Amino acid sequence: MRMSHLFGRTLREAPGDVELPSHRLMLRAALIRPLGAGIYSLLPLGWRVVRKIEQIIREEIDAIGGQEMLMPVVHPADIWRESGRYQAVGPELTRFQDRSERDMVLAMTHEEIVTDLARQEINSYRQLPMLVYHIQTKWRDEPRSRGGLIRVREFTMKDSYSLDLDDAGLDVQYRNHWQAYERIFRRVGLDFVVVGADTGMMGGTASHEFMALSPYGEDIVLICSNGDYADNREVATFAREAPGDEAPLPLDEVETPNATTIQALADYLDIPLSRTAKAVFYKGDSGRFVFVVIRGDLEVNETKLRKATGEGGFTPASVEEIRAIGAEPGYGSPIGVRDAVIVIDESVRDSPNLVAGANRVGWHTRNTNPGRDYAPDIVADIAAAEAGFPCPKCGAPLTAERAIEVGNIFKLGTRYSKMLGAEYLDAEGMSHPIFMGSYGIGSGRVSATVVEQHHDERGIAWPASVAPFDVSLLWIGGSEDTAPREAADALYDELRAAGIDVLYDDRPERAGVKFNDADLIGNPIRLSVSARTLERGEAEIKLRTESESVFVPLAEVVPTVQGMLAQLLLALSGD
RNA sequence: CGGGGUGUGGCGCAGUCGGUAGCGCGCGGCGUUUGGGACGCUGAGGUCGGAGGUUCGAGUCCUCUCACCCCGACCA
Structure with a gap:
């Protein structure tokens, strides 16, 4: 290519409002140009990079038996109603009507379509396992796009879908993808870790994320300094100390003027945070009041709380709502409250005689013990892991790193095949749901992430495998x-x-x-x-x-x- | 959706008290230059995001609105 005829010229100065190095450099180097919020054109140089990345992906997915195909961007809404996601997914799924007023959606992923195809094309156990994929446009109307190609609304994704007889077959394809993804990200030059992750809106039974370490990452991963554990902070656990063996002491109300925060309470009583019970009040999406009790030295992880309660999400409860259940903000206690789901973290179960609120201003209660003093509805791990906490595997301190999610693999199991009726007949003529997996890589995000990891003050320094x-x-x-x-x-x-x-x-x-x-x-x-x-x-x-x-x-x-x-x-x- | 910010030529920006819209870079032409973003001369390019209002007069003041960026919420 002769630069005198290259479409797109380099910029001496980037637009003033860009923040991320990759965003700035990809604009300056004439790789991308914005059209709207989270919508970009790839200029010839940028398109060459993305095509090279996609070719590497193609080679590695083909190598594990993938068959490339192409599915539509526009879907009839009915197929999404069948899976339940038409109702379950929020406004990030764009809905519209065609000229005949039929409800349609813009594809944000393709589980429904693959499952629909599978129920038509797969009849016999003889046809499985199977692996199909495509590299295609997705539209997700994010509440907030950011950072150039790191987080966009329209993007291209390689998504593959595995179809298997059973869980063991799914295991094999899941592992195959894991290894293929490791090869892909090594080949494009990324420094990454694989972490356990939440399954989120995809549903399913297991998920791992491929995380490229970057100070501009949106996710936080917790990694064991010994290298034997890594999880997204959303699901990360940590080693809990053994339950305390103190005998329960009698309840004892104590006057605590102005001690409305856990820190103030601990200071006033001169006790460590870990001897206090913190009350956190949420309103669940279902409308239930969720009363969370967690030890004062820990924070609530809302993803874990979502799983433990089955709620879709939470908003902080208002002062009126808190008083309505018989609690007092700043002095909250689960003892004596009504009309609330009481969720306690394992730390509270295992720590006797914590100081909690007394549900009246200026007073706390010593020696609260769940079971004796109040009945928790749910006991679960709902605590956020933090840097320095002990690794759940070996006890060594965890480190927290920011990271960009460049790939994601899910075990869907039979979540979609059951709902849409994608079944096969076994050798005995019995019908079974197909076991499915879903695996995604955003090629544009990969390109931006490579820039994040490979640049200096003069510009981009592409790995040879993906350079334009x-x-x-x-x-x-x-x-x-x-x-x-x-x-x-x-x-x-x-x-x-x-x-x-x-x-x-x-x-x-x-x-x-x-x-x-x-x-x-x-x-x-x-x-x-x-x-x-x-x-x-x-x-x-x-x-x-x-x-x-x-x-x-x-x-x-x-x-x-x-x-x-x-x-x-x-x-x-x-x- | 909450909070903050910005909209003036392709890009970066200035524009005071309301009084005929400017600078740098880039772009066209001519000339000189030629190993780390040259110089001179000359030229093109702007309904100042949009609508309404106040005013003799609005880039500037008021109201509404749109777009984009950042933080948060959310998110595969």
Whole structure:
């Protein structure tokens, strides 16, 4: 590609309101342009990157038996009604009507469609297992998009779907995807961890996320410093200390003026936070009042609470609502409240004689004990894991890291096949639901994440596997000496003839402009010729990630570049 | 959806007390220059996000509205 004809020019300055390095650099390097909030065009350079990423994905999914296909972006609403998601999913699912006023939706994922196809195409156990996938546009009307391609509303995703006889078959395909995903993310040059995750709106029985570590990540992962445990903070657990063996002491009300926070209470009574019971009040989506009790040194994890209660979500309860159940904000106690679901964390079950509120202003109660003093409706792990907490496997301290979710694998089980009636007949002629799995990678998000992990103050430094071009070629010199330009023209032809992708900066620009653009766009190899190099019949070759360059005779440029590329790619090989 | 912010030429920005819309970069032409974002001359490009209002007069004041960005809520 000749830069003089490249569609999309580089920007010296990015729009002032962008924050993330990847967002800024992808705009400046002419990879993407915004159309609306969370909606982007991929310019030729950006599209080349995404296509390379998708090709790597394709190769690895094909290698585990995937069959590529293509499913529609627009779905009749009925199929989503069948799965129950038409009702269950909020406004991020865009609903509209066609000209005949039929309800339609824009695809945000394709479980329903695969399941519908499976019930038509799969009849016999002889046809399973099966793995299908496509790389296709998704629309999710996020409440808030952010950060360029990191979080968008319209995006392209590779989603694959496995179909199996039983749970054991699903296990195999799940593991296959796990390994394929590890190869994919290694090949594109990402530093990542795999963590256990919540299944969220997908439903199903298990889920793992592939998390690229980045200070700009939206998720927090907890990782054991020994390397034997990693989970998304949404589901992360930690080693709990053994239950206290103190004998229960009698309840004892104590005056605690102005101690409306746990910290104030602990300070006033001169006790550690872990000797207090904190009351947290929620209103569940179902309308139930959820009264949470957790030890004062811990925080509530709402994802865990959602699972424990079966509520879809929570809003903080108002002062009026709290008083209506007989509790007092700031001095809340589960003792004596009515019309509330009482949920206690395991920490409260296992810690005798905690100080709780007394449900009247200015007073707390010592020595509260669930079971004796009040009856919890639910006892569960609803505590948020934090950095420094002990690993649930080995007890070593956990670390917390920010991360970007680049891939996600789900065991759906029979959640969709049962609802939509996707069944097969076994050898005895008995009907069984198909076991399904669902596996996604956002290719655009991967491209932005690679930029987050591979850039410096000058621009992007693409891993060779996904760079828009292998080589940035440029000539330096004035208009009167045509030799550099002619030498570069010749190299351009030679390199292309050898199958190397070249971005040729053939513009009559000064050296600084060309060098800066080459650094900004970030192809892995920079090749330059000038009067100075031609004096010795040489070209200059520099890796984007190195500060030193090498000089090679013109005749050796192609094999040298080929060797360098092979080496760069080898370092990124998935194995 | 809550909180905050920004909308002025392609990009970055200035515009005071309400008085004929500017600067830098970029873009076209000519010339000089030519190894890390050159210089001179010259030129094109703006219904100041939109609507309504106040005023002799609105980029500037008021009301409404739209868009985008950031934080949160939410989210695979």
